[in-house]
Amino acid sequence: MTLRIGLDLFGGDHAPACNLEGLEQALASDPDLHITVFGDENHVRDYLSHKAWSDRVSVVHAPDKIEMGDSPMRAVASKPQSSIITGLKHLKAGQIDGFASAGNTGAIFGASVIILGGVLESVRPCLMTFVPRPEVRDAIILDIGANADSKPENLLDFALLGEAYARHVMHVEKPRVALINIGEEAEKGNELTKAAYKLFAQEQRFHFVGNAEPDRLFRDIADVYVCNGFTGNIILKLSETLIELVRRLGFSHPFLDRFNYENQGGSPVLGVNGAVVIGHGISNARAIANMVLLTRDIARARLHEKMKEAFHQV
Amino acid sequence: MTLRIGLDLFGGDHAPACNLEGLEQALASDPDLHITVFGDENHVRDYLSHKAWSDRVSVVHAPDKIEMGDSPMRAVASKPQSSIITGLKHLKAGQIDGFASAGNTGAIFGASVIILGGVLESVRPCLMTFVPRPEVRDAIILDIGANADSKPENLLDFALLGEAYARHVMHVEKPRVALINIGEEAEKGNELTKAAYKLFAQEQRFHFVGNAEPDRLFRDIADVYVCNGFTGNIILKLSETLIELVRRLGFSHPFLDRFNYENQGGSPVLGVNGAVVIGHGISNARAIANMVLLTRDIARARLHEKMKEAFHQV
Secondary structure, three states, rough: EEEEEEEEOOOOOOOHHHHHHHHHHHHHHOOOOEEEEEHHHHHOHHHHHOOOOHHHHHEOOEEEEEOOOOOOHHHHOOOEEEEEEEEHHHHOOOOOOOOOOOHHHHHHHHHHHHHHEEEOOOOOEEEEEEEEOOEEEEEEOOOOOOOOOOOOOOHHHHHHHHHHHHOOOOOOOOOOOEEEEEOOOOOOOOOOHHHHHHHHHHOOOOOEEEOOOHHHHHOOOOOEOHHHHHHHHHHHHHHHHHHHHHHHOOOHHHHHHHHHOOOHHOOOEEEEOEEEEEEEEEEEOOOOOOOOHHHHHHOOOOOHHHHHHHHOOO | OOOOEEEEEOOOOOOOOOHHHHHHHHHHHHEEEEEEEEEHHHHHHHHOOOOOOHHHEEEOOOOOOOOOOHHHHHHHHOOOOOOHHHHHHHHHHOOOOOOOOOHHHHHHHHHHHHOOOOOOOOOOEEEEEEEOOOOOOEEEEEOOOOOOOOOOOHHHHHHHHHHHHHOOOOOOOOOOEEOOOOOOOOOOOOHHHHHHHHHHHHOOOEEEEEEEEEEEOOOOOEEEOOOOOOHHHHHHHHHHHHHHHHHHHOOOOOEEEEEEOHHHHOOEEEEEEEEEEEEEOOOHHHHHHHHHHHHHHHOOOOOHHHHHHHHHHH
């Protein structure tokens, strides 16, 4: 099945050079892939004209740029010709199957919610990322920062969204869901996690394995770790910081490499009507390629449809 | 100046053997120290009778034990003869200058607040720990779990308590205070950190250096890092977990050793009328000795009096 993935030419600190190189790597690794590039077509035409695979690439001229410093909401309104807004509108219209950008996270997330809409009216979309564990496959953690203040019902949304991701994109048969907390027992934690625990414990729609303190994050006790966006962002950035610190002290190990943004590709936006992945601002060509391939996997799983079903099952 | 530090004979997984060994190490490293042991005197008398330094040790018979599984509040009420309650009452009465225990954290913290009281009626006591940084001295972080749900004014308390600790116990001349957050700018974060930022920014009583994302935790940009107890506990446990994980992968480095609980001694209780330190449950003799010496440092600084002054200065 040919999937058509949209790529933001501008997103990322090393755009457009790394984006074009990443595009080429992605096409090389999947002969069925088609990529639609959103950006200034003058930057692309010359590059493409020399390539044998140029018929597998479309270009949509979207010359306006949303910069990293732009206020997300203002950018969405004031830059309709930007690569991000144009790409998401193409996704909404069904002209592409997924969209990937290493640009301004807030703007991409906000525009995804506005343009694509949530999978259900009541669902709070969020951002997820991967948790490498020694010797076993990655788990996922969400929300990692889209919602700095969440209610217990929002955490329930995140659980259902993450469970659907693990099941349909990662092909985990019966994903185990854990709640990030500062104690293992049901009555431990803050007001948010105590209330969320009660909601999770009575759920039939997913397999809840209880609270997880951070020491259980890197052990194979769950596939999906759920938390408020503030907590998730602290966990993500503290992990990156400590891994980087240990590297600078001279330690290298294949396990540490699994934390690298370039291997992971990016953070999927979950809960919106379409496959959207946000890459790291410092993405190199390899990261861009992996971001495109991750978007393809999510699009292929038709995840947003599966998510709708996840909320409706009894 | 001779300081009299109380030591809980029962606290810790390796009590009483490691506690007695730790007591001996602490006495050996400070010839001015006097230690009062709280516990079953039958466990101590024999051990002491053979020691040349036994005149530097007092024993208060407190045969009841608060176990790790005991509910903190119930234990405080129902076990008045316990080593923890008896020790804290001696501290309250001025019969010792500080109290150290590696027992049940919740019970020691709760009993400290009840028996000793807060340094001011309005102040919320909390727990702190140390943040090792490469090449520079440790910073401190608080709260690390005593208050899972804090208000902006509570974070302001933590800032003042931590500032006083850095100034009077660590002898930092003009401690820099940072607010842990998920963004550097004033308007970033959740409702709590946004409101706390406003309070901190208008403070004259300490030097506020702004928000700190986790990557700034291990750099020399602040001496005191302030956060809600839920966040602090996540940061503490995630750091321990990742350092331990890296160790298991085969990396050893002096910097990693600075994260060891045995080198740090324990977590001071800040904001109560007296010097109290809570040690790690798995404390060995070295950890016990360092816990006693840390308690001595806090007692010597007369920190609780300095904290009262910190709140009153203009």
